[in-house]
Amino acid sequence: MIPVLTIDGPSGVGKGTVARVIAQKMGWHLLDSGAIYRAFALAVESRGIDITDERALEQIAQNLDLSFKTHKDSELVSVYLDGEDVSKTLRTEKTGAMASKIAAIGVVRTALLKRQQDFAVMPGLVADGRDMGTVVFKNASFKVYLTASSMQRANRRLKQLQAQGHQGIIAQILAEVEARDARDSSRKHAPLKPAKDALIIDTTELSLDEVIAQVSKLVKA
Ligand code: DC
Numbered sequence: 001m002i003p004v005l006t007i008d009g010p011s012g013v014g015k016g017t018v019a020r021v022i023a024q025k026m027g028w029h030l031l032d033s034g035a036i037y038r039a040f041a042l043a044v045e046s047r048g049i050d051i052t053d054e055r056a057l058e059q060i061a062q063n064l065d066l067s068f069k070t071h072k073d074s075e076l077v078s079v080y081l082d083g084e085d086v087s088k089t090l091r092t093e094k095t096g097a098m099a100s101k102i103a104a105i106g107v108v109r110t111a112l113l114k115r116q117q118d119f120a121v122m123p124g125l126v127a128d129g130r131d132m133g134t135v136v137f138k139n140a141s142f143k144v145y146l147t148a149s150s151m152q153r154a155n156r157r158l159k160q161l162q163a164q165g166h167q168g169i170i171a172q173i174l175a176e177v178e179a180r181d182a183r184d185s186s187r188k189h190a191p192l193k194p195a196k197d198a199l200i201i202d203t204t205e206l207s208l209d210e211v212i213a214q215v216s217k218l219v220k221a
Contacts, residue, residue: 002121004124004140004142005142005143006198007132008144010150011184012148016032017208018211018215022215023125030070037112038095038098040064040102044102057105068080093176097179104189113135113136130192144215145200146201147200148204150174150177150181152204157173
């Protein structure tokens with residue numbers, strides 16, 4: 001059996017960083033499922049597809065030309081869509097919001113399911129997203145659900161933006177975080193929620209190292 005660790009949670013909770021560090025520690029593969037939804041949203045936008053056209057969405061999802069490149073000595077992962085490096089555009093809040101809207105459509109999720117499951121190869125996989133433990137890897141060996149107050153997540157996002165030399169308004173970031181939470185949690189298909197057998201970690205008062213220590217302990221146990 002291929003060991004899989006799923007890390008789900010709302011936007012800005014730090015799933016991506018935790019997943020990357022644990023994958024590196026364990027020498028396992030990494031699936032950033034949000035990047036797949038984000039790239040899909042970019043593909044839909046660049047092709048000018050109407051998001052009510054489910055057949056067209058399904059076709060794009062089935063033929064998505066997407067690849068990931070991990071850099072040896074850094075934590076960075078580059079994402080290529082139709083052969084073009086879209087890593088920067090992928091990370092913007094605009095793309096995140098678009099992805100969140102398109103990800104609520106059932107046919108899109110079904111069409112992208114196998115592509116995600118194919119990441120589970122030896123020696124193991126760390127997968128982060130919204131429905132990794134509840135839908136995509138229901139039988140995963142280890143499941144974690146990270147949570148934190150929306151204010152804390154908005155603050156972390158603001159710091160991240162500032163570190164990249166950008167400006168941000170906390171009230172606006174908080175509103176975006178909460179709007180995305182509401183959409184991802186209330187949708188009909190694979191809503192954001194902890195799997196019944198997930199270890200829930202509230203990271204509001206924890207440092208990154210403390211979160212990593214708790215997750216490492218679970219996997220090693
Ligand atoms: O994790 P992220 O911010 O990169 O994800 C962007 C959006 O993609 C998120 O708001 C909802 C959607 N998504 C999803 O529906 N299911 C996943 N497993 C991952 C992301």
